[in-house]
Amino acid sequence: MKRTRKSRGLIPGTSGAPSWIVTFADLMTLLLTFFILLLSFSNLDAEKYRAIAYSMSKAFGVPWAPGSQIDPDLPPVIVVDPEGTSTSDGPLANQNLPPVPPALPPSLETSSEIMARAALAENDALATKLIGRLEQQLADDEVDIRFDDKGVVLTFTERASFESGSADLKQYMRPVLIKVVDELANCEGDIIVTGHTDDRPIDSARFRSNWDLSAARAVSVVHQLVLDGRLDASRVEAVGMAETRPLLDNDTEGNRTRNRRVEIVIENAKCNFQ
Template sequence: MAVRPRHRPKVRAGTPAWLVTFADLATLMLTFFILLLSFAEMDVEKYRAMANSMASAFGSGNVLADSVGGSPLTLIESDAVSLPRPDNSLADEPQFIDERSDDPAITEVPDGIVDLASRLITELEPEVAAQALSVNYDTRKVVIRFAEDATFRSGQAALKPGMVPIIERVVEVLASCTGDVLVAGYTDDRPIVSNRYRSNWDLAAARAVSVVHELVMNRALPAQRVTAAGRAETNPLVPNDSPENRARNRRVEIAIRDPACQDSIPSSKLPVEILP
């Protein structure tokens, strides 16, 4: 008797094995780009700087604003550059009054301080106009004051990426000048809630160190010239009685004491009135 061959069932073609790997890869790539998009943020400072530049080009007044929440700084006209008048908020040391003047509110600012302030304002004009920072001075020092919202994210000590090129421009100016550099971090009076920083002192010091690191990283400034200090809620610019005032008190300051710049043209020591 003949044996009939057994019928083999047809095998249907399934999903190729490579398609599962491809689908996983596509999903991971999509997740990665969504994560990048979530970290993106609009560069508000550049937009403000552009807007202020256009306003200036169309004939706006010659007035610069102080840091966030601050009042405008009156400018003094000179042959070289317009400078804000000396700032009494920097008076952590006694003011040196010109005894030759009959008016005790009139003092002479050393040429080195006026020269350095002029260079910084010229170099950082877009940032000053955008209120990301301000340049102030008195008879002993020049202070660059950075607003917190332009420099750090809330509760963090890492500089925003946009601050690095600004500090590099500050270094270019300071490299041609002498004078000790003190970087101080300040906070408001509210206690910090953080697993990383024990107190406002920790956060203020960490922010000062972040700025110091950028100042000395390329060795343009000798490290022995620079000091970091955390001052927490001490020395507030204004009372901590409103969100706007607290925002103004959260800041980082770079103070250059008794500066003298190279290739400077000595100016006559004109009396400068210190605003109350």
């Protein structure tokens, strides 16, 4: 009599699959269905997902390819650069999108840079006008004109403006200052006139020290600037600095000559040239 060996726990008609695998497979199918339902009920923030993907691709240096990584039906990511323009990725990239303002207000540093550029442009325009009116004096090295975003500075040499040890303006200087007033009358802003000397003590019965001399020279220039009333006197200030602000070391006669000067500084200029 031939004996047969029965397999315990096997599915009839199969060779080796245990009977419990049917229950296990059903359970896995139900779990998979459950998680699919959870995913379908969840709220996916598509824009945030694309923004994260875009940022990570930039950080790792991977070329951005939204068509191969993100569902093309998702809305595009709009990226605002520091200049305020916008770019977009995705199927809407070729459409004319309105410019998107920056999410945050400009920083204080950015605002100060904008103000500095505006001030520099104003001072450049004023300096250009003054250079055009004082070409001869510039050619003769009697005046120097420079500017930056802080203001415009006109520097007149002692040789052009005053006799040695005197605070009386030379006649030559008066029409030159009238030309300066012609341009400053079209501008708002503060005008500071500063007198400077070298470091040698003054020997004069009229002036007690270089402080007296430098202040008196500044006042003489101010008088000429406001003489015809076109400049509001409240805008103008006279300052004597004596030898405390030298351009060069007072170690040679040439340097001392350069240090003896009168400066007209125009700050916060806002001009209306025709």
